[in-house]
Amino acid sequence: MQKVIIVGAGPAGLLLAHYLLARKRYQVEIYERRPDPQRVELSSQRTFPLSLHMRGLNAIRTIPGLEAALVKEGVWSGATLLHGKQGKARRIDRKLPLLLIDRNQLIRVLIQQLLKHYGEEALTIQFDCTCTDVDPDRRTVTLHEAEGEPFTASFDYLVGADGVRSPVRDALVARTAMQCEQSTVPDVYKSLFVRRVSPDHSSELAADCIHSWTIGRNMRVLMAPLPGDWLHGVMIFPHNKNPLEGLTSADAVRDFFQEKCPALAPLMMVEDAEALRLRPISKILTVTCDRMHVGDRILLIGDAIHAVSPSVGQGCNASLQDAQVFAQLLDQYQDDWSRALPEFTAQRLPEAHALRALSDYTFPRSKTMVLEFIFRLIVVKKLRRWFPQLGKPLPMELIMETELPYTQVLHQTQGWIDRVRQSILVQGLEPSTQAERMSSYPSSTSPRLGNDNAANS
Ligand SMILES: Cc1cc2nc3c(=O)[nH]c(=O)nc-3n(C[C@H](O)[C@H](O)[C@H](O)COP(=O)(O)OP(=O)(O)OC[C@H]3O[C@@H](n4cnc5c(N)ncnc54)[C@H](O)[C@@H]3O)c2cc1C
Known part of the structure; x- marks a missing residue:
């Protein structure tokens, strides 16, 4: 048995553990900084x-029983409702339904299913245990338990699945030729939780739709229904324009929602409004790297290596795909990591770079392009059923309604992506303005500095 250490029990690391353990030739140790979500x-x-x-x-489907277990904790959604200020809503139907699930429920189910199928001889998961360093030459990681002395663990293979602030990636950038760039997206968000039905049952929002409101220029509220009649969502706004700034009470927050999101306001209780007012603002970081493996024994997957803005809802989807693709390569190369790893970078890096461009430039920011976007999504999309020659689909349609690789989606919609990028440049909202370089990333290979790179790949 060869020992694989996975750092990070997020969606990417846990799904890869399922794939590796199913091969029955690896012993997997997972280390997770946070407490056991169970x-x-x-x-x-x-x-x-x-x-x-x-x-x-x-x-997920490739792992027997996993989809069924997740569906029990989620909600299928076949449409988005765009709510207006007057309370009217426009419905955008989706060809393929998507599964809405709370991130921590997803993690819980992935862990429960691992523990159900594999015993301690094959799998250990240590929570409250933070990785702080990696020595690729000695094949060791340094770990700190919440209470206790630091210790080292040795590995045959290491997987960095430790999210956007990945210490594994940082250690590899410091110790090897790997290069990465981290940027801050100009938008920030606050999480929002309300009941789906008001206490007196006089107001409710549809249980099978995502709900969206535009509350100002480049400001949106997105709410997703979840089991137990909850709506979980986010309020997204430019980092320097917090619409709740200056609101000193829960009532003021509720008045704001009454004006901007009248269909949502009756569901917002005083305690929900106060929690929203006091909740800290979250920043969104993105990560772009020049490879997804180091040497013959270290793999990086998920947000650790390609965190993107959540605007098109693909970060987790792409992270889960990473696990599936790597398992396919282990099949192809009979578990020879020295051949599977470079092939993984060759296949997935162009996908990661294309997803980055799509995430940054799918949603328009100028008023005219926003109107065009809505018109094309609602009217042109319907007309295209009878008149297929009517205009090209928008990136969002191809991302949501096809399984095309991100590189192909980008290639087919490059015109739109270039226009959005241009309008963002004009407004001075380009994410690169806030780039924090972790290590110099050659501009000739940076997808953000030249979209053509991703489109051509
Ligand atoms: C508001 C919001 C909405 C989103 N919506 C969507 C969506 O609708 N669809 C979608 O596909 N994606 C979405 N995403 C993106 C998605 O959440 C991520 O892409 C996904 O969680 C990445 O999974 P991961 O396993 O790579 O990383 P993570 O989920 O970040 O997991 C990494 C894990 O590593 C652990 N860790 C970190 N450092 C250490 C350490 N030093 N030692 C040990 N453990 C460590 C962390 O605690 C964490 O559990 C959204 C993101 C945000 C912020």
Whole structure:
């Protein structure tokens, strides 16, 4: 048995553990910084809803029983309702339904299913245990338990699945030729939780739709229904324009929602409004790297290596796909990691770079392009059923309704992506303005510095 250490029990690391253990030739040790989600009350954790599309769902389906277990904790959604200020809503139907699931529920189910199928001889998961360093030459990781002395663990293979702030990636950038760039997206968000039905049952929002409101320029509220008649969502706004700034009471927050989101306001109780007002603002970081493996023994997957803005809801889908693709390569190369790893980078890096461009430039920011976007999504999309020659689909349609690789989606919609990028440049909202370089990333290979790179790949 060869020992694989996975750092990070997020969606990517846990799904890869399922794939590796199913091969029956690896012993897997997972180290996770946070507490065991099975023992922590859901409400006390930072969480948000994830939408899983075909790409992520296909990666899950390959593991027997996993999809059925996840569906029990999620909600299928076939449409988005765009709510207006006057209370009217426009419905955008989706060809393929997506599964909405709370991030921590997804994690819980992935862990429960692992523990159900594999005993301690094959799998250990250590929570409250943070990785702080990696020595690729000695094949060791340094770990710190919440209470206790630091210790080292040795590995045959290492997987960095430790999210956007990945210490594994940082250690590899410091110690090897690997290069990465981290940027801050100009938008920030606050999480929002309300009941789906008002206490007196006089107001409710549809249980099978995502709900969306435009509350100002480049400001949106998105709410997803989840089991137990909850709506979990986010309020997204530019980092320097917090619409709740200056609101000093829960009533003021509710008045704001009454004006901007009248269909949502009756569901917002005083305690929900106060919690929203006091909740800290979350920043969104993105990561772009020049490879997804180091040497013959170290793999990086998920947000650790390709975190993107959540605007098109693909970060988790792509992270789950990483696990599936790597397992396919292990099949192809009979578990020879020295051949599977470079091939993984060759296949997945162009996908990661294309997803980055799609996530940054799918949603328009100028008023005219926003109007065009809505018109094309609602009117042109319907007309295209009878007149297929009517205009090209928008990136969002191809991302949501096909299983095309991200590189092909980008290639087919490059015109739109270039226009959005241009309008963002004009407004000075380009994410690169806030780039924090972790290590110099050659501009000739950076997808953000030249979209053509991703489109051509
Ligand atoms: C508001 C919001 C909405 C989103 N919506 C969607 C969506 O609808 N659809 C979608 O596909 N994606 C969405 N995403 C993106 C999605 O959440 C991520 O892409 C996905 O969680 C990445 O999975 P991961 O396993 O790579 O990383 P993570 O989920 O970040 O998991 C990494 C794990 O590693 C652990 N860790 C970190 N450092 C250490 C350490 N030093 N030692 C040990 N453990 C460590 C962390 O605690 C964490 O559990 C959204 C993101 C946000 C912020």
